[in-house]
Amino acid sequence: MHVRDLGEFQLIELLINTIERRSTGQITNVDTHLKFASGDDAAVWHSLGGTEILATDVLVEGVHFDLATVRWRDVGWKCMAVNLSDIAAMGCVPRYAVVGLGLQGDLIVSDLIEMYEGMLDACNQYNCRLVGGDVVSSSGFFVSVSMTGIGVRDENGYDSYEAVLARSTARVGEQIAITGHIGCSSGGGKMIRDQLKFDQQIMSHLKSTHFRPIPRIPEGVILAKNAVSAAIDVSDGLVGDLKKLCKASEVGAVVKSNKMPADNFLRDSFPNEWMNMALCGGEDYELMFTASDDVIETVTELMEIPVSVIGEVLPASSGVNVIDDDGSRLDIDQGGWDHFSLT
């Protein structure tokens, strides 16, 4: 059997099963205690110093970005932003990052430095420190980033907010909410690929959403401090990521298409496609979370960006569905981005 016959998500499940079947490495010992491993946005453990997490993401030229259309500095920003977003989705704050680079000898040095400038833009903005890496020769260009984070501390430096935002803790009856707006990254990607022209303000908005996604670090901290139950960052598409959250939590969900927080830039520029972009586009890096009405009200007040309630957690038997204004089910062809079913 080939990887493409399995698809990305079944492949990952198989790898996780292999790891769980074989692992004998100590999970608990005197100094660290693994809380949960593969299957969330990051691995989490408790050390004597508190909660610690480790995330990793790889970006490949020609798959995740196209050097014909993206600036090197934006490549650097995105490599860090996707990892920072994983840290945000756990309700933690970033600490240290290492970078693995695969490149060819004919790469222009100043381009690479520009990419590092972009990585450092993101690191500096979110108080992360780039501490090392590895550079190797490779026919294709790729960047692999691994990032540590720690649990949110109170003003005395203590790790008093023990809850990290797992995917697996959504409860039936909770509301499903999401930060910010969605779909614009996907719209920006299409605009660039197809060389579409819109009003200057729209173009600049779609472009920056696509190339400079904002990791929701302060918002994740607010969610963690207010004991939100479950969260995930929307990287592969809202529906696809909701399915992952539901699977991990053993619940179902319904989301309402008329509640999708797509902004007018997106609706105006893609009148026929904006809904699909919002539901399935991916790379939004907003935080989707589940909580009670009260908690959602509290966190909404604390955040500087909008929060939208888009649906509800249901029993697993209900499946994961999107319904429109009159309650009829939308047919979602493509539940998100799958690396291998598409190749």
Next chain:
Amino acid sequence: MHVRDLGEFQLIELLINTIERRSTGQITNVDTHLKFASGDDAAVWHSLGGTEILATDVLVEGVHFDLATVRWRDVGWKCMAVNLSDIAAMGCVPRYAVVGLGLQGDLIVSDLIEMYEGMLDACNQYNCRLVGGDVVSSSGFFVSVSMTGIGVRDENGYDSYEAVLARSTARVGEQIAITGHIGCSSGGGKMIRDQLKFDQQIMSHLKSTHFRPIPRIPEGVILAKNAVSAAIDVSDGLVGDLKKLCKASEVGAVVKSNKMPADNFLRDSFPNEWMNMALCGGEDYELMFTASDDVIETVTELMEIPVSVIGEVLPASSGVNVIDDDGSRLDIDQGGWDHFSLT
């Protein structure tokens, strides 16, 4: 300017300079304190829980391994072993690892599982836990591993051996020593590439040294507990890695060719090339360290593998040299493996 004009090590220096020039991410705060970053085998910081480190290494098919000659399980072992060796070179013990994978859809799933079995062989043997990763589509196959480690603890779980084994702390007058034997990995690589035939026992020894390198975790712990000053793992070749250690410590060194711990398997099978393999071959993953005579005597008694004194730390003005029996300087063409000067 292109990357190949700079070469790997100058490129890395330039990237480190960029990072240092731009970084504003907090280095010290209430919960973690960065001890040192890029430029050693791993980044090191102190958290409330003690010393923590993070290493990363990328292996690329066609550069670091050739799937025509290596078994998948051995690829997996090696990916972990090179990171475990970085942890060993810091005198720490491994904790958690994440894996970034780039692969094509036509990869056979059972081959990939075999690779994971090899990674888990190594993780289980050295008490490391594989906790997550990322799988992406890529035209070339590569594996990026990042691994955390912690400082050696005493029997009560306290981080009482504060010294990690840095590259930058070698002192003039210390002896230079190395664990185990060197050169066999390079010999094994040549044997396989050139399809050479030797006695069965020799072939099996060279092959296993090349494909299943042994990270010196227990030996690194012994070095850390006995306050060895400086250490590095020999991955790019003894002379090349010694140059890195000397540069970081601002010292010079002399090593004696007649003290090279090359075993008889290597000497017998490569009578003309063994010395070059030992000095410049790379991928030995032995620990080279500097210490006083007394400390070397102590750690030699504690280790289950041989330790050889091969030279001496000199002032920086002496440079880094290899001398033969009669004290004349050997001309070392190639000081180690450089990814880009060779491409």
